Amino acid sequence: xxxSPKNPFPAPxxxxxLETGSVLSPxxxxxxxxxxxxxxxxxxxxxxxxxxxxxxxxxxxDTGIAHYxxxxxxxxxxxxxxxxxxxxxxxxxxxxxxxxxVLKVETAGxxxxxxxxxxxxxxxIIEKTGTGGASLAFDKNDQPRFDPDESDVQED
Amino acid sequence: xxxSPKNPFPAPxxxxxLETGSVLSPxxxxxxxxxxxxxxxxxxxxxxxxxxxxxxxxxxxDTGIAHYxxxxxxxxxxxxxxxxxxxxxxxxxxxxxxxxxVLKVETAGxxxxxxxxxxxxxxxIIEKTGTGGASLAFDKNDQPRFDPDESDVQED
Numbered sequence: 001x002x003x004s005p006k007n008p009f010p011a012p013x014x015x016x017x018l019e020t021g022s023v024l025s026p027x028x029x030x031x032x033x034x035x036x037x038x039x040x041x042x043x044x045x046x047x048x049x050x051x052x053x054x055x056x057x058x059x060x061x062d063t064g065i066a067h068y069x070x071x072x073x074x075x076x077x078x079x080x081x082x083x084x085x086x087x088x089x090x091x092x093x094x095x096x097x098x099x100x101x102v103l104k105v106e107t108a109g110x111x112x113x114x115x116x117x118x119x120x121x122x123x124x125i126i127e128k129t130g131t132g133g134a135s136l137a138f139d140k141n142d143q144p145r146f147d148p149d150e151s152d153v154q155e156d
Numbered sequence: 157x158x159x160s161p162k163n164p165f166p167a168p169x170x171x172x173x174l175e176t177g178s179v180l181s182p183x184x185x186x187x188x189x190x191x192x193x194x195x196x197x198x199x200x201x202x203x204x205x206x207x208x209x210x211x212x213x214x215x216x217x218d219t220g221i222a223h224y225x226x227x228x229x230x231x232x233x234x235x236x237x238x239x240x241x242x243x244x245x246x247x248x249x250x251x252x253x254x255x256x257x258v259l260k261v262e263t264a265g266x267x268x269x270x271x272x273x274x275x276x277x278x279x280x281i282i283e284k285t286g287t288g289g290a291s292l293a294f295d296k297n298d299q300p301r302f303d304p305d306e307s308d309v310q311e312d
Contacts, residue, residue: 019272020272022280022292022293023292024289024290024292035191039200039202043200044195044200044202045200046193046195046202048251049256061284061290062288092282093278093279093281094278094280094282094292095204095205095270095277095278096272096277096279096311097311097312100205100277100278102278114251114252116175116176116252121251121252121256122249122250122251122256122258123249123252124178124249124250125247125248126217126248126250126257128217134180134217135178135179135180136177136178136179136180138178139249155252155253156253
């Protein structure tokens with residue numbers, strides 16, 4: 001696989017190299033993306049799931065501020081650019097087959113990471129109902145920190 | 157969108173309904189998948205990132221044991237079926253646009269969740285090198301709990 005001009009990472013090697021080596025060689029999908037799971041450095045709470053292309057990953061490594069790829073807008077997404085809720089990256093780890101990363105972040109501003117104004121995008125818990133179905137219960141501890149209708153906060 | 161026989165969930169509604177409602181209506185991708193992030197119930201550590209189709213999500217809800225969709229094998233993947241390291245699901249949350257879930261689990265057996273034998277798939281940290289590049293440093297606290305060459309543990 002040839003590297004694109006914006007992919008500075010070496011092409012993935014063998015399964016053995018991918019899993020046991022010390023070379024960062026992300027396995028970008030056919031769409032050029034890896035999965036990024038963003039957690040709070042303070043308590044490991046999962047804040048959001050997004051995607052990165054090679055440029056977003058390199059920008060994140062270079063600046064220490066989380067950058068993603070917005071699939072809806074088709075552009076680099078510097079999280080917090082409009083809201084001020086930038087994510088300072090304290091650590092990035094990568095998984096066995098190098099197609100997913102975990103970012104441990106500290107979020108600036110009011111600490112919201114979800115475009116709905118909440119700290120986390122995972123603000124609803126799936127609960128089983130008596131009839132074999134399921135419904136969603138809101139996490140009462142994660143109230144919106146701003147009114148999304150009054151803001152121009154970007155989403156994925 | 158019509159429901160397939162194996163998708164018991166109602167079709168996603170409007171953006172407003174998806175984000176503010178209490179109806180579980182996962183937005184499966186064109187491949188029929190959502191992203192599943194599995195974390196340890198004990199300390200929120202991210203253990204793995206995998207995928208679920210509607211059947212895997214329903215099986216997980218019905219049984220309380222994590223089921224995924226294996227993209228490599230093209231089949232339902234009851235995690236721990238061969239290793240004994242089943243994941244008992246304590247809580248599932250879903251994100252704002254309902255295309256990703258977080259599973260909080262307790263892992264049976266020796267507690268390995270990665271096919272390499274480690275507790276977590278995220279056993280390497282990305283470190284910047286002096287030359288502007290990056291390399292991977294192993295997490296010394298996550299040593300393999302079995303020899304993957306001696307096991308038949310399945311991977312994604």
